[in-house]
Amino acid sequence: MDDREFEDLMREVGRDYPAAPTPPLETMWHRIEGRAFAPRKLTRVVSWTRPLALAATLVIGIGIGVVGSRIAGPVAGPTDPPAELASDRPPTDDEPSPFVGVAGDYLEQTTALLVAVTDPDQRLAYAPGTVRRARELLSTTRLLLDAGAHNPALRDLLQDLELVLAQVARTNDDGAAPGDAAFVSEALAQRDLLPRLTLFLADSRGDQ
Amino acid sequence: MDEAQERALIKRVLDGDRIAARELYDAHAPRVYRVVYRIAGDDVLAEECTQDTFVKVFQSLATFRGGSRLATWIHRIAVSMALNGLRSRRRRAAREIDLETVREVPSSTRVAEPDLKERLRSAIEALPEIYKVPVVLFDIEGFSHAEISELLGVPEGTCKSRLMRARAQLRDALAAFAP
Numbered sequence: 001m002d003d004r005e006f007e008d009l010m011r012e013v014g015r016d017y018p019a020a021p022t023p024p025l026e027t028m029w030h031r032i033e034g035r036a037f038a039p040r041k042l043t044r045v046v047s048w049t050r051p052l053a054l055a056a057t058l059v060i061g062i063g064i065g066v067v068g069s070r071i072a073g074p075v076a077g078p079t080d081p082p083a084e085l086a087s088d089r090p091p092t093d094d095e096p097s098p099f100v101g102v103a104g105d106y107l108e109q110t111t112a113l114l115v116a117v118t119d120p121d122q123r124l125a126y127a128p129g130t131v132r133r134a135r136e137l138l139s140t141t142r143l144l145l146d147a148g149a150h151n152p153a154l155r156d157l158l159q160d161l162e163l164v165l166a167q168v169a170r171t172n173d174d175g176a177a178p179g180d181a182a183f184v185s186e187a188l189a190q191r192d193l194l195p196r197l198t199l200f201l202a203d204s205r206g207d208q
Numbered sequence: 209m210d211e212a213q214e215r216a217l218i219k220r221v222l223d224g225d226r227i228a229a230r231e232l233y234d235a236h237a238p239r240v241y242r243v244v245y246r247i248a249g250d251d252v253l254a255e256e257c258t259q260d261t262f263v264k265v266f267q268s269l270a271t272f273r274g275g276s277r278l279a280t281w282i283h284r285i286a287v288s289m290a291l292n293g294l295r296s297r298r299r300r301a302a303r304e305i306d307l308e309t310v311r312e313v314p315s316s317t318r319v320a321e322p323d324l325k326e327r328l329r330s331a332i333e334a335l336p337e338i339y340k341v342p343v344v345l346f347d348i349e350g351f352s353h354a355e356i357s358e359l360l361g362v363p364e365g366t367c368k369s370r371l372m373r374a375r376a377q378l379r380d381a382l383a384a385f386a387p
Contacts, residue, residue, distance in 0.1 A: 001379070001382065006375070006378075006379060006382075009324060009325065009328055010328070010347050010375075010378075011347075012325055013325050013328045013329055013332070013347070013348075014347045014348045014350075016325065017246065017329065017348045018329075019242075020241060020242040020245035020246065020251070020254065021245070021251050023237065023238060023241035023242075023254070023255070023258065024255065025233075025234070025237055025238070028237065028241075028255060028258055028259050028262075029230065029233055029237075031259050032233065032259050032262045032263055032266070033226075033229075035259075035263045036229075036262065036263045036266035036267055037226065037229070037266065185292070186292050186295065189296070189299070
C-alpha cells in the first residue's frame with residue numbers, strides 16, 4: 001500500500017468511524033446545573049477537612065519522633081558519636097533539632113492539604129487559600145531538601161511532594177486553571193503519595 | 209457563533225444568566241461528548257467526563273481570557289478529563305489492549321478478513337493512548353495540529369511527530385494485509 005492509498009483509507013475510516021451514541025443532553029444538563037450552580041458547600045469542606053486534618057495530626061504526631069530519628073539516622077547510644085542531623089549545627093541531647101520540628105509541622109500540613117485537594121468537592125476547584133498554602137509548603141519542601149534530608153525514603157517522598165505541590169501551586173489563585181486539578185489528582189495517584197505518607201509513618205511506628 | 213457573539217454569551221453566563229449557560233452547553237456539549245466518547249470508547253465514561261467538563265467550564269469561565277477560541281478551551285478541559293478518566297479506569301481494570309494483538313492475528317485470517325477499514329479501525333483502537341488521541345483528534349475529529357497542540361498541552365512539533373509515529377504503527381499493523 002502506498003502513501004496515497006493509506007491516506008485515502010485513513011480518510012475513509014475517519015468518515016466512517018463508529019458514531020458516538022446520542023448523548024443524554026437533558027440528563028447531563030440537570031446534573032451539571034446541580035453541581036455547577038449550587039451554592040458552594042464550604043461548610044462541608046470544613047467539616048471534612050478539619051477531622052481529616054486532625055486525624056492526620058494524630059497519625060503524624062505518633063510518627064513524628066520516629067520520622068525525626070530516621071532523618072537523624074540511628075539513635076545515638078552512650079558510646080556512639082552524636083548522630084549527624086540535617087542542619088548545619090548538630091543538636092545537643094537536650095536540644096531538639098529544629099529540622100525535626102519543621103519536618104513534623106510540614107508533614108502534618110502537607111498531608112492535610114493533599115487530603116483536601118483529593119476531596120471530590122475540590123477536584124474541580126480548590127477551596128480558597130489552598131493554592132497559597134501549597135506555595136508556602138512548596139517553599140518549605142525545597143528548604144527541607146536543601147537542608148539535606150539524608151534518609152533516601154524521606155528524600156524521595158519530599159521530591160515527589162515537591163512535584164505535586166508545584167502543580168497545585170501553579171493553579172490560579174481561584175483554583176480554576178483548566179484541567180490542573182485533574183492533573184494534580186492524577187499525579188497524586190501515580191506517585192501513591194498519600195499511601196506512601198501513611199506507610200512511611202506506619203513503618204516508622206513499627207520501628208519504635 | 210462568531211467571536212463577538214461568543215463574548216456576549218460568556219458575559220451573560222458570568223452575569224448569572226442560566227439560559228445563556230444552557231445555550232453555551234447546547235452549543236458545545238454534543239461535540240465534547242463525541243470527542244470524549246471516541247477517546248474513551250465508553251458511553252458511561254463519556255457522560256461522566258462531559259459532565260465534569262461543563263461543571264469545570266462554568267466554575268472557571270471567569271478565568272477564560274480569550275487567548276484561544278472558547279471551543280478549544282472547553283475541549284482542552286474535556287480531553288484532560290477523558291485522559292484522566294481513562295487512566296483511572298485502566299488502573300482499576302489493570303488491562304490494556306496491546307497493538308501486538310492486532311499484529312498477531314494468524315496468517316490464515318488474511319483471506320478471511322479482507323476488510324482493511326475494519327482492521328485499520330481496530331488498529332487505531334489498539335494504539336497506545338499517546339498516539340491514539342492525536343489520531344482521533346486529527347484524522348477523525350478534524351482538529352488542526354495547532355488546536356491539538358493546545359488541547360494536549362504539547363508543542364505542535366510533538367503533536368506532528370506523534371501522528372507520524374501513529375501512522376507508522378498503523379501501516380505496520382496493516383502490512384500483513386495490504387503489503
